[in-house]
Amino acid sequence: MAEKVESMREELVQTEPTEGEVLEKKIEQMKERKVSWGRVDSLNLEAGRVSMTHRHGSQVNWRRTLSLAFQSIGIVTFTHGIDHTDDIIGVLSLIIYTIALLPMLKYVFIVLWANDNGDGGTFALYSLICRYAKVSLIPNNQPEDRQLSNYKLDSPCNELKRAQTIKKKLENSKMAQYILFIVTIMGTSMVIGDGVLTPSISVLSAVSGIDSLGKTAVVGVSVLILVLLFSVQRFGTDKVGFAFAPIIMVWFLFISGIGLYNLFVHDIGVLRAFNPMYIVQYFQRNGKKGWVSLGGIFLCITGTEAMFADLGHFNVKAIQVSFSCVTFPALITAYCGQAAYLRKFPDHVEKTFYNSIPAPLHWPTFVVAVAAAIIASQAMISGAFTIISQSLTLGCFPRVKVVHTSAKYQGQVYIPEVNFMLMIASVVVTAAFQTTEKIGNAYGIAVVSVMVITTGLLTLIMLVIWKTSIWLIALFLVGFLSIEAIYLSSVLYKFVQGGFLPLVFASLLMAIMAIWHYVHKKRYMFELNNRVSSEYMTQLASNPSINRIPGIGLLYSELVQGIPPIFCHFISNIPSIHSVVVIVSIKRIPLSKVAVEERFPFRQLEPREYRIFRCVARYGYNDRMEEPQEFEEKLIENLKEFTRIEHLVLEGEAPGNGEKTEEQVEAVQQPNPSSNSSPSIQSFNATATSANSSNLIVPSWIVDYRPIRRAEEEMQFVQAEMERGIVYLLGETEVVAAEKASFFKKLIVNYVYDFLRKNFRQGETIMAIPRSKLLRVGMTYEI
Structure with a gap:
């Protein structure tokens, strides 16, 4: 008997070895992906897991540090002249140690490690905190999201009591969550405002090198360059940056070469500025005047936050090496050269950079400076696009069209509406202020405010995610916050002299973000509290008046937990439903990238035959x-x-540790005459029947091929319905304040939010849905 069974096994293997291998592979896939497909009873568990790791490629983009290096031509510290020649060394010492401590030590060697899978900025810091603790104001967290390959956080210690305590306090305190959210949108608003100020001050600084032109002509040329700069943004960061890539290195060579020339020709003694005692002496001589001058000194690092916000894909160590070996030495050399020039020509304060250039290099440097200004400005503009794109994921910005300009680097985006508004604002600022000094007053407040916010958020990350030593955290917080607070107090001193501008920009953007997010959250909570029940779905399946029409219907909803109420509204208005319905929720995960293999987790609703x-x-x-x-x-x-x-999972969940039931054995014994079985499967069934006729017990290694056929038939059904047509079902929801709501709430919801909704893009426009495939049904939510 045993020999006969073994003979049958060999015959089957010889008859269809490939089919057996394929089946084994499919069963292994079934075991591996059983969890991934999320076959559970709760609609709150709808996501999957793919055990793959994805890393960002490393690249060094000099554009990131150019915005910092470019500030070397636009600083005017001695606005009222130089009273003492040693003040030049004192200011130079302040510049050296400011660059060394803030951009280099804080950002390049600490903050950059707090990137979100290669993306930086205030939103990236917030997204890290949201992934670790449930602090998002919209409750769309799903446990399965933590199983994404890019989601997990590496922690030195998972059992640290301090981190767990702070995490629980954050999750249980609505006030802490609101403060964290407000701080985040404040920081992002400030950086977006920099997208207006950076082009203005950069281009004005560069064009001011034409001595023969008057102020009006300089402003006119600057406005023309700004219009051209914003006009080419549609071509994408890659194309614009690539066109001027050689200019960046030439610019570094120019500023360092000119600095060395001035250093050796005029006064090499300014190198004494590396002694920090000159800082103390500077403040002793100048007192309040020295404190006020910090606002101008701070301009030497105004590109720092932009460098972090517009990182994109990068390698931390590569940035550290490039900044330490190229950017930092070039900056220090340039400033030392300007200081040496001023020691000899203390009256040439207003245009120190251009005055210090040797005559044969003046015009080549001017051309390179204009090109560098364009690239530095473009980097900040693209950073503003990225931040707004990130804000959309929180539901904190009205719908806008986000165009991905690079197939290679998906983080590079262009937003037409925002580009137009930034251009108008930048042109108005340039025409109104006309000088870099006034714009610099505004610029400093925006940048130092974001720096303070970054310090606070990074301290929280150190506490709850990195689990750093409390002494190192205290050193980081007290050290850098003290420096930034001193600079902030100085730039605020010139609030009425242009410093109010970034706060006006930030306040306007924060108001838009806060209002949009408030109504978005209320609408989400309305849908969450009015989800369709499972009883309704059961009654729907047994309702004979509901017609099934051919094709696939894609019902869009922002709700990720359960079936949205708009589904009932569709059925009540159009008593028909497609043969296949997919309720699709577009969910933005608080991380920069989601692997394609992990993007579309499914779950089938009961009753399954529906x-x-x-x-x-x-x-x-x-x-x-x-x-x-x-x-x-x-x-x-x-x-x-x-x-x-x-189907394989369902059929594989038979009772008994891999044993077949009598019905399954019978299914193996009796092939389906109506099915188009392959010869190999028919041969398999015939062998099984022959074994049964000899009163043999069917061994456990014989596998039923019938579930595979049913699974293939189901796939063919979906394919056939897709070929019959796909229709997009969109709910056009209008949100209004309840009758008993306060006047202020009615003003915000019924007028301000409604104005924003109507004047920005609609959902079908954002997703570029063809009108021939679109079906909309209106519904009103009262909040």
Whole structure:
């Protein structure tokens, strides 16, 4: 008997060895992906896991540090002349140690490590905190999101009591969550405001090198360059940056070479500024006047926060090496050269940089300076685009069109509406202020405010995520916050002299963000509290008046937990439903990238024969949203794969440790005459029947091929319905304040929010849905 069974095994292997291997592979996939497809009873568990790791490629983009290096031509510290020649050495000493402590030590060697999978800025710091603790104001957290390959956080110690205590306090305190949110949007608003000020001050500084032109002509040329600069943004960061890439290194060579020339020709003695005692002596001589001058000195590092906000993909160590070996030496050499020149020509304060250039190099340096100003400005503009794109994921900014300009680097985006508004604001600022001194007063307040916010957020990250020693945290917080507080007090002194401008920008942007986020949250909570019940779905399946029409319906909803109430509204207005329905939620995960393999987790709703599925399409805040056709293809392919795996999982969940039930054995014994089985499967069934006729016990290694056929049939059904047509079902929800709401709430919801909603892009425009495939149904939410 044993020999006969062994003979049957060999015959089967010889008959269809490839089929057996394929089946084994499919069963292994079924075991591995059983959790991934999330076949659970709760609709709150709808995401999956793919055990893959993705790393960002490392690249050194000199554009990131150019915005800092470019400030060397726009600083005017001695606005009222030089009273004492040693003041030049004192100011130079302040510049050296300011650059060494803030951009280099704080940002390059500490803050850069707090990147979010290669992306920087205030939002990146906030997203790190949101991933570690449930501090997001919108409750769309899902435990499965933590299983994403880019989601996990490496911690030195997972059991540190201090970190767990702070985490619990953050999660249990609404006040702390609101403060964290307000601080974040304040920081992002300030950086967006820099997108207006940086082009203005950079271009004005560069164009001021034309001595023969008057102030009016300088402003006119600057405005023209600004219009051209914003006009080319549509071509993308890669193309604009690549066109001027050689200019960046030439600029570094120019400022360092000119600095060395002035240093050796005029006064090499300024190198005494490396002695910090000259800082003490400077403040002893000047008192309050020295404190006020810090506002001008701070301009030497105003590109620092932009360098962090517009990082994109990078390698921390590469940035550290490039800054330490190229940017920092070039900056220090340039400032030392200017100080040496001023020691000999103390009256040439207003245009120190251009006056210190040797005559044969004046015009070449001017051309390079203008090109460098354009690149530095473009870096800040693209940083503003990135920040607004990130803000959309929090539901804190009205819908705008985000265009991904690079297929290679998906974090590079262009936003037409924002580009136009930044251009208008930048032109108005340039024409109104006309000098870099006044714009510099505004610029300093914006940058130092963001620096203070970054210090606070990074301290929180050190406490709850990095779990750094409390003494090192105290040293970081007290040391850098003290320096930044002194600079902040100085720049605020010139509030009425232009310093109010960034606060006006920030206040306006914060108001827009706060109002939009408030109503967005209220609308989300309304949908969450009015989800469709499972009883309704059961009644719907048994309702004979509901017609099933061919094709696939994609019902869009922002709700990621349960079925949105708009679904009932669709059914009550249009008593028909497609043969296959997928409720799709576009969810922005608080990380920069989501792997494509992890993007479309599915779950099938009960009753299963009704073919209604849930899909939470997960995107990072720097991921590109596919075009409708590409999105459809990826979604349907993942749906077909889900149905195949789901059928295998269901059939594989038979009782008894891998043993077959009598019905399953009978299914093996009796092939389906109506099915188009392959010869190999028919041969397999015939062998099983022959074994049964000899009263043999069917061994456990014989596997039923019938579930595989049913899974393939289900995939073919989905494919056939896709070919019949896909329709996008969108709910056009209008949000209004309740009748008993306060006057202020009615003003915010019914007028301000409604104005923003109507004057920015609608959902179908953002997703570029063809009108021929669009079906909308209106619904009003009272909050």
